[in-house]
Every structure is written in C-alpha cells, then in structure tokens.
Amino acid sequence: MEISVIRTEKVQVKSLKVEAGVRYWEDAEVNGTTDETGEAIPCRVGDAWCPVIDLETGAIAGWPENTLARIHYKVCDAGRYALLDNDGQEVAVKDGYVPGIMSPGGQGYGDYIIMNVGPTGVIENWDSRDIEEFEGAGE
Template identity: 30%
Template sequence: MKVPKTKEIEIAAIRLTVPVRDDDETAEDFPGRKGNQVTLVVGVDDGVIQAWPSGLEAEETWKACDSGVYELIDPAGAVVKTIEDYVPDFIPNSYGDYVELKVSGKGVWEGWKSSIRELKNVFTGDME
C-alpha cells in the first residue's frame, strides 16, 4: 500500500509572467518587459520586486485571464510549482482576470497579500 507523504518546502519568491496586450499602455522600457510580456520576481514575505529601479513608482493593470504563468521559487532559485491559469488569489487581481500592480519607489508591490493559506491552496489544488 502506498500513502501520500507531505513534504514541507520553503517558498522565497513568486515569478509571474503576464502578457502585455496591444491596448495596454505599458511602456516598452517597463521593468521586466520583453516584447509582449512582463516578468517580475516578487519576494513572498515582503512583496519586494527584485531588480526594481530605485525611486520608480508604477501602476499597471494587465489583462492576464488564463494566459499568465506563476512560478513558486525556493531559496536556491529552483521552481517548485508552476501555475498556468487565471490569476491566483495570492497576486493582487480583479476577478482572476487582471493583474493589478502598484509599486512604491522602494519596489514594494502595494496590496501584496501572499499568505500561507493561499500558497497552501496552490499545492492542494484548492485555488479560489
């Protein structure tokens, strides 16, 4: 008989890659933008975006719908889980369709709300 074994892992960051659509007003030189997508790496505990330019404040909304990719990253930088679906609850969003980004000059994503419960839901498949 085999039974499932629970393994505890540490999540240090979340890397999200979302599309930039033609009707978005995202500047070509927006941090993390390459072509028609933006990739950001965000600290789970503090909501700080890695490599964010000091002093830059930004506010963007991207219509990701089910086209976003969200990766949970361990402290060594390895991807431990990839989600390719609607915007998960641990990312500030509207209706699971729109990523809502508001960043302070210190690179902190305002409204960042990752929590143990929400991240556990990702692993158990109970995403809301």
C-alpha cells in the same frame, strides 16, 4: 511490480516568478505617465511582464529605484506563475488564470494583475499569505 505514486511534502518558498502575457500595455502608468507601448514598465520581456517577487516583502527583484507603477493588466489565462524555493528552484507552478496574490490593488477575478509598485519596488498591500492557490500544484 511497480506503481507511480505522488508524494506531498512541505517546502519553504521564497519568491514568485511571473510570466504574464499582457494584452494592453497602456493599462499601466509608470511615473505618472501612461505606458502606451509597454516600454517604460520594468520587468518586461518580449510580450510578457516577468517580475520575480519576494513573497515575504513584496519587493520586485531588480526594480529601478524611484520608479512608481500603477498596473492594471488584463492577462486572462495567458500566464505562468511559479513559486521558487530558497535555491531559486520551481516547486509549484500555476498556468493560466491570474492567482489572487497578483491583485492586491483590487479584485482581479483571475483575469487581471492589479497593483501599485512604490519607489523601492515594493508592491503596496502585498499579502504573502495569499498563496493557497498553489497548494498541491507541484511541477
């Protein structure tokens, strides 16, 4: 006789991989200029904004040096957010609403990504402890 069981384990997480369907690209400024078409923002892939963020430091991987961004993207429930372990493997995934960690620049209400990214690619006011929403969200 067999049954399926769910096991919970503690795992170390290193980064957050984001795939956010952006409704209005013009809701961001890159180097002080409104990004009307979304072509100036780093980490754009098709119709999505896809940064990989170091959880400890708030640094966005591959962010071009001396690029500043003020982001206020409306995403609503068009996103996928995955915590990655030290090997880059997804260990917890949230689909849908924007997790609070993605709005260190204001209240996102689950619908908005709100943040400022400095010239070294580090997100201002990043709080790596704000990952409670991922607790129990294994793949």
